[in-house]
Amino acid sequence: xxxxxxxxxxxxxxxxxxxxxxxxxVSPLLHTPLMSLTNALDAIAVVGAILLxxxxxxxxxxxxxxxxxxxxxxxxxxxxxxxxxxxxxxxSSRPQKP
Amino acid sequence: xxxxxxxxxxxYLIATALFILSLMxxxxxxxxxxxxxxxxxxxxxxxxxxxxxxxxxxxKWIAIALVLGTIIGVPLGRVHMTAxxxxxxxxxxxxxxxxxxxxxxxxxxxxxxxxxxxxxxxGLEVILGSLTFTGSxxxxxxxxxxxxxxxxxxxxxxxxxxxxxxxxxGLAIFLVIHPDRTHLFPLIVGIPLLFGxxxxxxxxxxxxxxxxxxxxxxAGLSAAAMGFVLNSKLLIVAGALDGASGxxxxxxxxxxxxxxxxxxxxxxxxxxxxxxxxxxEARSVRSATAEEAAAILAAANKVVIVPGYGMAxxxxxxxxxxxYDALTKRGVDVKFGIHPVAGRMPGHMNVxxxxxDIPYDKLLDMDEINGEFPQTDVALxxxxxxxxxxxxxxxxxxPIYGMPILxxxxxxxxxxxxxxxxxxxxxxxxxxxxxxxxLMLFGDAKSFVNAIxxxxxxxxQS
Numbered sequence: 001x002x003x004x005x006x007x008x009x010x011x012x013x014x015x016x017x018x019x020x021x022x023x024x025x026v027s028p029l030l031h032t033p034l035m036s037l038t039n040a041l042d043a044i045a046v047v048g049a050i051l052l053x054x055x056x057x058x059x060x061x062x063x064x065x066x067x068x069x070x071x072x073x074x075x076x077x078x079x080x081x082x083x084x085x086x087x088x089x090x091x092s093s094r095p096q097k098p
Numbered sequence: 099x100x101x102x103x104x105x106x107x108x109x110y111l112i113a114t115a116l117f118i119l120s121l122m123x124x125x126x127x128x129x130x131x132x133x134x135x136x137x138x139x140x141x142x143x144x145x146x147x148x149x150x151x152x153x154x155x156x157x158k159w160i161a162i163a164l165v166l167g168t169i170i171g172v173p174l175g176r177v178h179m180t181a182x183x184x185x186x187x188x189x190x191x192x193x194x195x196x197x198x199x200x201x202x203x204x205x206x207x208x209x210x211x212x213x214x215x216x217x218x219x220x221g222l223e224v225i226l227g228s229l230t231f232t233g234s235x236x237x238x239x240x241x242x243x244x245x246x247x248x249x250x251x252x253x254x255x256x257x258x259x260x261x262x263x264x265x266x267x268g269l270a271i272f273l274v275i276h277p278d279r280t281h282l283f284p285l286i287v288g289i290p291l292l293f294g295x296x297x298x299x300x301x302x303x304x305x306x307x308x309x310x311x312x313x314x315x316x317a318g319l320s321a322a323a324m325g326f327v328l329n330s331k332l333l334i335v336a337g338a339l340d341g342a343s344g345x346x347x348x349x350x351x352x353x354x355x356x357x358x359x360x361x362x363x364x365x366x367x368x369x370x371x372x373x374x375x376x377x378x379e380a381r382s383v384r385s386a387t388a389e390e391a392a393a394i395l396a397a398a399n400k401v402v403i404v405p406g407y408g409m410a411x412x413x414x415x416x417x418x419x420x421x422y423d424a425l426t427k428r429g430v431d432v433k434f435g436i437h438p439v440a441g442r443m444p445g446h447m448n449v450x451x452x453x454x455d456i457p458y459d460k461l462l463d464m465d466e467i468n469g470e471f472p473q474t475d476v477a478l479x480x481x482x483x484x485x486x487x488x489x490x491x492x493x494x495x496x497p498i499y500g501m502p503i504l505x506x507x508x509x510x511x512x513x514x515x516x517x518x519x520x521x522x523x524x525x526x527x528x529x530x531x532x533x534x535x536x537l538m539l540f541g542d543a544k545s546f547v548n549a550i551x552x553x554x555x556x557x558x559q560s
Contacts, residue, residue, distance in 0.1 A: 032182060
């Protein structure tokens with residue numbers, strides 16, 4: 001268990017650094033779609049909620065977990081949809097290469 | 099996360115890689131849509147893999163919840179572009195809700211013997227989650243104008259707010275030491291819920307870009323904390339990426355408003371109310387009609403349009419596009435100068451202008467455009483105020499002194515479309531309006547731009 005936590009901390013640290021480097025390169029043009037995309041990715045928390053409901057350990061955890069799945073799923077579906085809609089609108093004035 | 103097989107772990111690993119790729123592709127508008135697809139694929143793999151996990155005993159509620167979530171999610175994915183800031187705030191609330199509820203369940207399933215480290219991250223998870231939940235709901239309500247937009251401040255507000263938060267953190271620390279005092283747990287969920295509301299009460303519209311970014315960061319960090327509790331590397335990475343993204347955006351926004359980072363980190367409280375300087379010495383301004391404005395624009399070689407929240411409010415972006423077309427057809431070089439905090443969230447103006455079919459290579463951010471103003475014939479300001487205020491450069495007494503601005507006053511002629519001379523939201527007078535080179539175009543942004551476009555079409559060849 002202790003090792004797991006240490007490994008998790010390493011993962012968190014590395015992901016944080018990768019996050020900084022990757023996000024720094026995102027053009028300010030796309031900051032709004034960036035936010036809706038990271039929000040959709042963040043909704044991967046739905047996986048935790050699914051396992052919680054699936055394990056069916058207590059009535060409380062099933063009820064709370066079900067609400068959690070609803071909330072996260074709406075972010076996944078809505079987040080990806082609106083991000084793609086926004087990105088479709090960004091067009092260049094230069095003719096696109098065939 | 100209890101998982102039965104190596105296969106599932108590898109699926110999560112692939113999903114993690116896809117998430118990172120997804121954000122890498124967001125660096126340019128050319129590849130950004132691949133980013134969405136990579137994210138969707140990663141999500142599909144992770145959720146699909148989890149559903150096939152043999153630890154799941156009962157699919158009924160999962161299925162119902164997935165369907166309900168989709169039913170709620172689809173309309174949220176189809177909102178009008180002007181509603182994107184409040185939609186984003188709402189989705190931060192949903193994300194935080196999920197994290198808080200899962201954290202609460204985990205606590206009651208595992209208590210009373212929770213190891214200190216797990217309890218610490220669990221505490222962090224529910225505190226950040228619940229304050230982000232109510233804070234984001236409040237922000238969304240203010241943006242949707244369900245709640246009053248004016249900031250509400252009172253004496254000692256900071257002390258009260260920080261005190262409330264400190265109680266929650268103190269209780270969480272107490273639970274780390276005594277995890278068997280389960281009756282305290284509702285408090286470390288409930289008190290941050292209250293704090294989230296208190297945090298947003300003093301926030302006004304102009305602070306929204308910073309606040310939304312900050313809530314984004316909190317939502318990400320709470321999800322990462324949930325990853326620690328469930329021992330899910332995938333969730334830790336997704337949360338860390340989201341947290342980093344929100345953090346970078348908050349820093350950008352705070353720099354663009356010349357706020358210290360600590361000021362932003364704890365929400366935007368502690369800002370002094372801008373003293374409305376009484377120096378109304380009735381200085382004279384020059385105003386112009388649509389006809390005169392059209393003539394000046396038609397004679398220009400290079401025009402920079404500076405949009406602000408006023409353009410969004412007036413829904414003028416499509417008329418601005420017509421103006422762009424009319425001028426471009428006459429051979430005028432038209433670009434857009436966009437301040438990082440223009441609008442109600444980072445990148446807000448870009449999305450609205452892109453929606454109006456303005457090519458993205460014409461949308462330049464502050465650093466790119468500022469060098470071009472001295473060679474610009476006309477700077478046309480539409481619904482922006484403080485971000486063009488030259489007092490930020492020169493007047494030490496100004497509340498916005500030091501804030502980076504768009505140097506529109508360096509253009510040969512400045513035109514400002516504005517409803518009236520009443521000062522903007524922050525109540526700060528803008529010396530730009532009294533310059534000899536400035537022409538005030540009084541009226542509603544949409545109808546005034548429309549009038550200019552009609553003039554440009556009307557007089558045929560110039």
